[in-house]
Amino acid sequence: MENDAILVLDKINKSFPGVHALKDMSFSVRRGEVHAICGENGAGKSTLMKVVTGVYHQDSGDIYVNGKKVDIKSPNDAFDQGIAIMYQETSLFNEMTILENMFLNHEITRQVGPLKVLDYRTMEKRVNAIFEKMNVRLDLHAKVKDIGMAAKQLVEIAKALTFHSKILIMDEPTASLTDREVVALFEIIRNLKADGVSIVYISHRLDEIFEICDRVTVIRDGEFISLREVSDTNKASLVADMVGREVTSYYPKKKIDIGEVVMELDNVCQGGLLHNCSLNVRRREIVGLSGLAGAGRTELAQAVCGITKADSGTIRIEGKERQIGSYREAMQEGMVYVSEDRAKYGLVLGMDIKKNITLPQLHRIARNNMIDFHAEAEMGEKAVRDFDIKAPGADFVVENLSGGNQQKVSVARATALKPKIMILDEPTRGVDVGAKAEIYRIVGELVEQGLSILMISSELPELLGMCDRIYVMNAGSIVGEFDRENATQEGILKVALNAADE
Ligand SMILES: Nc1ncnc2c1ncn2[C@@H]1O[C@H](COP(=O)(O)OP(=O)(O)OP(=O)(O)O)[C@@H](O)[C@H]1O
Ligand SMILES: [Mg+2]
Secondary structure (H helix, E strand, O other), X not given: OOOOEEEEEEEEEEEEOOEEEEEEEEEEEEOOOEEEEEOOOOOOHHHHHHHHOOOOOOOEEEEEEOOEEEOXXXXXHHHXXXXXXXXXXXXXXXXXXXXXXXXXXXXXXXXXXXXXXXXXHHHHXXXXXXXXXXXXXXXXXXXXXXXXXXXXXXXXXXXXXXXXXXXXXXXXXXXXXXXXXXXXXXXXXXXXXXXXXXXXXXXXXXXXXXHHOOEEEEEEOOEXXXXXXXXXXXXXXXXXHHHOXXXXXXXXXXXXXXXXXXXXXXXXXXXXXXXXXXXXXEOOOEEEEEEOOOOOHHHHHHHHOOOOOOOEEEEEEOOEEEOOOOHHHHHHOOEEEEXXXXXXXXXXXXXXXXXXXXXXXXXXXXXXXXXXXXXHHHHHHHHHHHOOOOOOOOOOEHHHOOHHHHHHHHHHHHHHXXXXXXXXXXXXXXXXXXXXXXXXXXXXXXXXXXXXXXXXXXXXXXXXXXXXXXXXXXXXXXXXXXXXXXXXXXXXXXXXHHHHHO
């Protein structure tokens, strides 16, 4: 055992029905280091961290904190050991305010006569001091449902800081952050490290690991594979450890003939969010939508497909003007929207894979008003095969899939609808390198079959690799357009940032 280790996991085993998720897994973190965990979707990263934070209890194996064996039976036990986590899917309660979320179960109270009342003043003061240190400005009394993903993650970090956690686990903290926010997060991580906090950093973005981490543990199929100093390794060997083979072509973009305009937006406006947005997408074209967080990309996508309502402007589908009043109507026009927020707009987490795939298109598997269970199972199994979803079968409950595999179900469900226009909002969020290449391959096949795609992504390499054209948005307006030939990372960023600074 390392003697400067603050956290040691020794031969942890954890099984779920049909899945041996962790096999004799050992892992240790030093004081003040940033330690990355890498592995494919379903490798067991989140499960390992849930054992550390008391969400699951290991079947066997030991945990040591500061050299002392501990039994972590609940999230509160983990809290008492100074362990905090930012979950892959944030664990904040939407209907509560930022302040209420931060002090949930750990409220500060004061005595008023015989009564204990919440001491909001003290709680506010403590959080404001932390926010100041983090250089963050958020309204403590805003409800969490009204703040963006990036803000939610900042709240989770602030929460860990407020309670002086010694070990902070970040499960894909940057999956929904834009470049600028990632820079800010890394600054916070460096400061934490300087204060002696240890960080476990889980990410599918390998560049980040080389930028911010000290050591990296790779796991595959629930087993320990390697532990290296980041300075002694490189991307290729990490990927080889992760997948057990070499991954070569990430962006299988083929040259195909782009057809006529299929969808056209003309001066779409919405409150203070969208200002005269005009764009078009042609048949067999992949069009990207780039921009910083809050630029209005998701807002535009949701207005187009009837989830929200535009105030003015027109939408033409195949040349005809359409009034799209609801998402149902958008689907009737042949559009589907794959949301970055899977739980909110996409999947029914409590249902199994096959039901999630077939639910939006029951008519396809119904016979005489009865569900053809055989057809249902077949469609489910096909999705599991086509998208290489890591699950024992199509009747596996989506909630129990790893994050990246849930994302694959979300994309599989949309493609099964055989749409004309597919709007993808951060389609590879939380998806590992191999599976990303798989999703890109599928997207490539879809356009070959005549589909048109509008793709929102915060990962510029992904947009540059996949898109025929890229629009750049800022503050609710479209501020730039690039053809594949002249699109570069610097060029796009410059447009996005310049517009932001004006
Ligand atoms: N509650 C559960 N019930 C059944 N199986 C589960 C449960 N939680 C996780 N699993 C399974 O355990 C395995 C490991 O999942 P885990 O979420 O730890 O993967 P991960 O490495 O975090 O992947 P990702 O990169 O996609 O987030 C997967 O096969 C998953 O389906
Ligand atoms: Mg995970």
